[in-house]
Amino acid sequence: MNSPTRTWFKQHSLIAFFALSYAIAWVIWILAGILAPDLLTALILVGVWAPTVSAILLTGIISGKAGIRELLRRGLYWRVGIQWYAIVLFGIALIGAAAIAIHVALGGTVPQLTIPSGQLYILLPILYLSNIFIGGPIAEEFGWRGFALPKLQARIGALYAGLLIGVIWGLWHLPFFIFLEGASVIGNIPFVWYLPLVTAWSVMFAWIYNNTNGSVLMMILFHAAINTTLGSLGLFQITSEGARPLLLNVVLTWVVVAIIAAVFGSAQLSRKRTSVE
Numbered sequence: 001m002n003s004p005t006r007t008w009f010k011q012h013s014l015i016a017f018f019a020l021s022y023a024i025a026w027v028i029w030i031l032a033g034i035l036a037p038d039l040l041t042a043l044i045l046v047g048v049w050a051p052t053v054s055a056i057l058l059t060g061i062i063s064g065k066a067g068i069r070e071l072l073r074r075g076l077y078w079r080v081g082i083q084w085y086a087i088v089l090f091g092i093a094l095i096g097a098a099a100i101a102i103h104v105a106l107g108g109t110v111p112q113l114t115i116p117s118g119q120l121y122i123l124l125p126i127l128y129l130s131n132i133f134i135g136g137p138i139a140e141e142f143g144w145r146g147f148a149l150p151k152l153q154a155r156i157g158a159l160y161a162g163l164l165i166g167v168i169w170g171l172w173h174l175p176f177f178i179f180l181e182g183a184s185v186i187g188n189i190p191f192v193w194y195l196p197l198v199t200a201w202s203v204m205f206a207w208i209y210n211n212t213n214g215s216v217l218m219m220i221l222f223h224a225a226i227n228t229t230l231g232s233l234g235l236f237q238i239t240s241e242g243a244r245p246l247l248l249n250v251v252l253t254w255v256v257v258a259i260i261a262a263v264f265g266s267a268q269l270s271r272k273r274t275s276v277e
Helices: 003-011 011-033 037-047 050-073 082-105 117-133 138-155 160-171 174-178 180-188 191-211 216-233 243-264
Strands: none
Touching: 003 011, 003 050, 011 037, 011 138, 011 160, 011 174, 082 174, 082 191, 082 216, 082 243, 117 138, 117 216, 138 160, 138 180, 138 191, 138 216, 160 191, 174 191, 191 216, 191 243
16 A cells, blocks of 8 residues: 555544444444344444454554554453453442442332343353453454554543543444334433443543553453443343433443542543553
8 A cells, every 4th residue: 555545544543443433334234224124133243343343454554464463462461450350340330239229229129130130140151251252342342442542542631532432432323222123232221321321431441441551352351341231131221110220320430430530640541651552
C-alpha cells in the first residue's frame, strides 16, 4: 500500500475505525432485521465482529503484520495482579448484588433468574465461558479497547476517552432496540438506561486496561462478566415491580466510576506515571 494512503489512515485511524465498525455491523443488522428477521439473532453474532475486524484491518494498513501480532498478543497477556482478576470476574456481579440488596431492603423481591437457582453453580461457569467466545467479548474488545482506547486517551485522557467510547459503543447497539428480536441480546434493558450504563462500564474498562498493562484479555473477561450478568442471568429486566433494580444498578455503577476517577485521577485512571498506549 502506498505511503500517502497509509499516512491518511494513520492520521485518521479513529474516524476510520468507528466508521468501519458502524458500517459493517449496521449493514448486517439492518438488512437482517428488514429482510430476514428470523435470522437476526444469528446475524447479530456475525455483526458484532465489526470492531475487531476493523481494528485488525486498520492495524495491518498502519503497522503491518508486526502491528497485528502485537494487537493479538495483548489478547493473551495474563500476567496481572490477582486483584484485577477478582475485579474483572466479580466486580459487576457485586455492584448488581448491592443494587438488588437495596431493592429488597426497600420492600422489593429478588429478581427471578433465567436459570434454575439450584443449578446456578453448575451452569454459571458454562454460561460465562460461552459468553467469552459467543457474542461481544472477543468480537469487540480488540477494537473498542485494544485499538481505539489507547489512541483516544493519548489525546484527551483516560476518563474522557472512556466516556466517549462508552457513548459510541452504546449507540452502536441501537439496531438491537429497533428490531425487537435483538432486545434479548442486551438483557431487554430500555435504551434510556442502557446507554448510561454502558458509558459507565466503558470508564471501568479504561481503568482496568490502564492498570493491567493494556491487557485485552482482561477486557474480554470483563466483557464476558457483563454479558453473563446482563443477558444470561437476566437480573435487571423490567418486571411488574418496575425498574427499580435496574435504576439502582445504574446509579451504583456511576458511584463506582466517580470513586475510581477521584482515587486514580481522570487523566490516566491509574497511579502509574504513564497510561498504556
